[in-house]
Structure formats: C-alpha cells, structure tokens
Amino acid sequence: MIKILTGFFITVCFVDLIILNINFFKNNQPSPVANVASVDTSLLPTLASKINLLEAEIARLSTITPAISPVAITSAPTTKNTTRHLNYLPIIGSLSQIAYDWVDVPGSQFYFDTADYSGLKEVRFEGNLKLVNGNGLAFARLYDTTNKTALINSQIQTSSQQEIVATSDSVRFLSGRNLIKVQIKSLTADTAVFTSGRLIITSEY
Numbered sequence: 331m332i333k334i335l336t337g338f339f340i341t342v343c344f345v346d347l348i349i350l351n352i353n354f355f356k357n358n359q360p361s362p363v364a365n366v367a368s369v370d371t372s373l374l375p376t377l378a379s380k381i382n383l384l385e386a387e388i389a390r391l392s393t394i395t396p397a398i399s400p401v402a403i404t405s406a407p408t409t410k411n412t413t414r415h416l417n418y419l420p421i422i423g424s425l426s427q428i429a430y431d432w433v434d435v436p437g438s439q440f441y442f443d444t445a446d447y448s449g450l451k452e453v454r455f456e457g458n459l460k461l462v463n464g465n466g467l468a469f470a471r472l473y474d475t476t477n478k479t480a481l482i483n484s485q486i487q488t489s490s491q492q493e494i495v496a497t498s499d500s501v502r503f504l505s506g507r508n509l510i511k512v513q514i515k516s517l518t519a520d521t522a523v524f525t526s527g528r529l530i531i532t533s534e535y
Contacts, residue, residue, distance in 0.1 A: 438512035449535035457527035466518030476508035
C-alpha cells in the first residue's frame with residue numbers, strides 16, 4: 331500500500347513540473363517586432379556608383395610616383411683658428427754709388443731658408459733708400475748668390491732726396507738654405523744710397 335501511494339505521489343509531481351514548464355515557455359516567447367522600418371532600395375544604385383568611383387580613384391593614385399627633388403648635403407667646413415706672427419731679419423751693410431748696373435752692397439749677405447719658418451705666408455724686403463739730387467730713380471733688390479738669380483718681386487725704388495723706407499711686394503725665395511745679398515743701381519748720374527734694410531716675415535699658425 332505504501333509503495334502504491336509513493337508512486338502516485340511521484341507521478342503527480344512529475345505532471346505538475348511538466349505543466350509549469352509549458353506555462354513558463356508560453357509566457358517568455360518573444361513578441362513579434364512591430365513596425366519594422368522599410369529599406370529604401372532606390373539609393374543602392376547611387377551608392378554603388380560612388381563606390382566604383384572611389385575604387386577607380388584609389389587605383390589611379392596607386393600608379394602615381396611622387397616626385398622627390400634631390401637634396402644636396404654639404405658638410406660644414408672645418409675652421410682652424412690661426413694667429414698671424416711677424417718676424418724681422420735685419421740686413422746690415424750700406425753703399426752710396428753711382429752705377430747704371432747692379433752692384434753689390436758690402437756686408438749685406440745673409441742666409442735664408444723658408445723651411446725655418448713654420449706656416450710661412452710671405453716675405454717682404456724693406457730698405458732705407460734715397461737718390462742724391464733726386465734726378466731719376468734709385469733701385470735696390472735682393473740677389474740669390476747660391477742660385478745666381480735676382481729674387482722675383484724684391485725690387486724697391488725711390489726718387490726722393492730724403493731717405494725713405496721702401497717696401498717690396500711678396501718676395502719669391504727659392505727653396506733651400508741660400509746666400510742672399512743686396513744690390514743697388516740708379517738710372518742717372520746721381521748717387522743711389524742704401525743704408526740698411528730688413529726682411530718682414532709673416533707666418534700663420
């Protein structure tokens with residue numbers, strides 16, 4: 331009897347559970363969507379045309395190579411600070427002479443080597459010179475005894491009766507240790523006078 335009652339009770343519970351599930355699903359079914367918005371299909375051809383135009387423009391731009399102008403790259407010059415230095419080499423000896431050709435000034439010999447001066451830029455000849463009576467010109471120059479040649483740009487001149495300091499252009503010395511001397515002359519029967527001189531030596535380093 332107990333077994334029959336128990337089975338009946340279980341059957342009733344099972345039927346009730348089925349009924350409850352049926353009601354639950356009925357109450358939770360989604361309601362149909364109301365007022366669904368309609369799509370305007372008349373715009374589709376226009377959109378498709380614009381898309382085609384964009385694709386064509388993208389394809390055209392992909393074939394264009396941008397023009398790049400070459401840029402010249404220059405390195406900044408390296409500058410080196412240098413200082414100018416002056417040295418003076420006295421030239422002794424003097425001579426007063428009426429001479430139409432070059433004559434040596436006694437005691438004016440000296441040795442000179444451009445390699446003795448670091449950073450040598452130029453050398454100028456400076457002499458104390460005058461012409462007695464002042465009719466014409468008096469000249470003085472440097473002569474390279476070692477190489478037997480007058481030095482280019484070493485000549486100075488004056489027509490003054492008063493002693494003046496005359497300075498040459500930049501003198502071109504030959505390489506090596508050479509014996510140099512002073513020579514003078516005049517173009518008239520007047521006396522050329524040389525009393526002293528010096529080299530002005532300019533270096534940069």
